Amino acid sequence: MxxxxxxxxxxxxxxxxxxxxxxxxxxxxxxxxxxxxxxxxxxxxxxxxxxxxxxxxxxxxxxxxxxxxxxxxxxxxxxxxxxxxxxxxxxxxxxxxxxxxxxxxxxxxxxxxxxxxxxxxxxxxxxxxxxxxxxxxxxERLRVPRSLLAIAGFMVRYLDVVVGEMQRMRVARAARGYDPRSLLQARAVAASAGALFVRSYERGERVYLAMVSRGWTGAMPDLGTPxxxxxxxxxxxxxxxxxxxxxxxxxxxxx
Amino acid sequence: MSAAERVLEVEGLAFAYPDGHQALFGVDLRLHRGERVALLGPNGAGKTTLALHLNGILSGGAGQVRVAGLPVEKRTLKEVRRRVGLVFQDPDDQLFMPTVAEDVAFGPANLGVRGHDLEHRVHEALRRVGMEAHADRPPSHLSYGQRRRVAVATVLAMEPEVLVLDEPSSNLDPASRRELAEVLLSLDLTLLMVTHDLPYALELCPRALVLDGGVVVADGPTRDLLCDDALLRAHRLELPFGFDPVRAGR
Incomplete structure (x- = not known):
């Protein structure tokens, strides 16, 4: 990944x-x-x-x-x-x-x-x-609101992390013999998707705490683009x- | 010991989560300037909850926290968060900016540092953890140990008075673990290390506290505590197989 x-x-x-x-x-x-x-x-x-x-x-x-x-x-x-x-x-x-x-x-x-x-x-x-x-x-130079850019930046940053978690869950399913051949067997995938959502949500909360700990008060700092x-x-x-x-x-x- | 030399004071701290689960039942502790202290305790002892109180992320229960004499309350939060640097357990939670340098700049930028001062702080913080060569890389391209060291740098850049680390050795391979220990020992800072990695606590911290059931149950030289079999057993702390705290590091 x-x-x-x-x-x-x-x-x-x-x-x-x-x-x-x-x-x-x-x-x-x-x-x-x-x-x-x-x-x-x-x-x-x-x-x-x-x-x-x-x-x-x-x-x-x-x-x-x-x-x-x-x-x-x-x-x-x-x-x-x-x-x-x-x-x-x-x-x-x-x-x-x-x-x-x-x-x-x-x-x-x-x-x-x-x-x-x-x-x-x-x-x-x-x-x-x-x-x-x-x-x-x-x-940012084109005055796009910084909070939107922060969201885009987080997406870029955490895409790899979430995809990595998703792949580990897929490997873990396969390792326990999961080999879906019909839609009826999709339940495990749906459960994994739910677990992934909860994990990502919790990570979001932890990232927020880490941001607040470093003095974040709602505005992303200027990236200083020339x-x-x-x-x-x-x-x-x-x-x-x-x-x-x-x-x-x-x-x-x-x- | 004068009050000025007490960098961190916690008095009678109690806290219950909104769901009613009470995590802390009156914690007292004092850290003096330049001390390195390990906060030991089993899972669920309230270690992380306590750490989150030290920079005012959690509050609202009984008791008080003072950082270099400054009480932690709403109007002092900004200064408290500069003084207390909290390094989270998972570096992926701490590193959220597109590059290492921007992430290290995030904290000081929030404090209003700009331009050359900011660049200098970022460079200096990365130098102290030996990561200056990776300033422009995205955090996702670094090894786990490197990310953990960058996470320390993000806090160092804020020039804190106390560094609080949550499980700094978790998920590190032995080499990364040693590298991080070297970095932490080279810092001239007051350090509070939350961990259940007892050999690491012994290596880095001359003094240790044991937290269990939401109270501090022991406080003393780390080696003495680790030699106290009954104490360790009573609080679900265990030394790794074959580890002898009496002879280790001597």
Whole structure:
């Protein structure tokens, strides 16, 4: 267990993208994704340009294509939904590979697929070049309330601990011959889940006591993230500005 | 012995949990500056309950706790929690920040320390436990023994007057146990160590108290207490097989 969970996506490196302050990267990624979503779906070429932009940024961050490909697995549920759309939608029908499907459905499917893929790729690039700790620091600079960040931080910190406990319980069940073959045997798993919840709850209380013991009064201390320089922001806006140009051009072309 | 040299005074402390279970029935103890004292007792003797009173986490029963003359009450809590550093049994409970350095900074930051002073305190605390090379690692990547030492550092960074450790040797392998002992012996601090690990108590603490049934039933030199078979037996304390307190460490 251990390391794998918290840093599954992050790849250590010294690329210009790694060195960019996290708050800049967060703003750039979020605005780029919003621009992609705001692009009219009829302008297919625009999405091609977006893809080139994201891949270019990934190249700057030396993110291997393999990592991006793995990340796209996250998108699978959306893909399944998108595949159904051309068959479920009504309206003008077109023939694709001898099957009659709805034209608007096809466009809607492309829309979902293209935007989800670009969004996923953008977050993958962000996640592979920014550690979770830096992401939290960036969010702090962006004035996200500290208590929310503390909750996110605790989740990151204790995920390994809870997963470890869960695995030990699974091993302990298996060691006593537990080998579920039907849903009727799920009772032991449910009991374990309950025990895990109680244990985690009790741990939460102990962590709280440890925090209070060290003078915590309700506010998390400032993590002391340095401010981003103008030069950082100048580098950071390249992607959103390029995206804005594509988006504007797409809207003009769509009229 | 003047009052100023008494770092920790507990008088007639009694406490019952909200569910009615009474854990302490009038505890009296005094620690002088620089003393290292072991608080011995079987499971359920009230050791942890007592420890939680020393920095005001639990209160509300009868009796009083004073830290370097300062009574533990609501308006003194902040100062009391600076003066009494409590190290919890499970380092995973104590280390909750994303990195070791941030965790060590948590306490002093709550006291209002910032900037270079804060960095200095963090570095110094980690140096004292020999963990300065691991400052930027997440606690989950450390061994259990290393996490326990970092947990001590998180409290040292607050520059306490008394260090209270709850079962410091539990779950440690022999090497980690020895490393922690070396760290604890190198600290120039008043130490109260809650434990039922009798050899560890003998190694680290010249004086020991036995807590059982919510009262202090014995107080004296650790070696004398460990040689008192009847006392140990009466309070469910046992020496490990083959351990001879008379010859150990001599």
């Amino acid at each position: 251990g390391a794998g969970h918290t840093h599954a996506l992050y790849r250590d490196g010294r690329s210009p993208l790694h060195r960019l302050p996290p708050q800049v990267k967060l703003v750039a990624a979020l605005s780029f994704v919003l621009l992609v979503v705001a692009t009219p779906r009829t302008q297919l070429w625009a999405f091609g340009v977006y893809l080139v932009l994201v891949l270019a940024v990934a190249a700057v961050g030396r993110v291997p294509l393999r990592t991006l490909r793995t990340g796209l697995l996250l998108e699978t549920p959306f893909v399944l939904f998108a595949v159904l759309l051309p068959f479920l939608s009504r309206g003008a029908q077109v023939e694709v590979l001898g099957v009659s499907v709805s034209e608007t459905g096809l466009l809607a499917a492309f829309n979902v697929l293209a935007k989800a893929t670009l969004g996923t790729l953008t977050s993958m690039v962000l996640a592979s070049t920014t550690s979770i700790r830096d992401l939290l620091k960036g969010l 401010a981003a320089t103008a030069a950082d922001w100048a580098r950071g806006v390249v992607l959103p500005v390029a995206g804005a140009a594509v988006c504007t051009a797409a809207w003009v072309a769509a009229r």
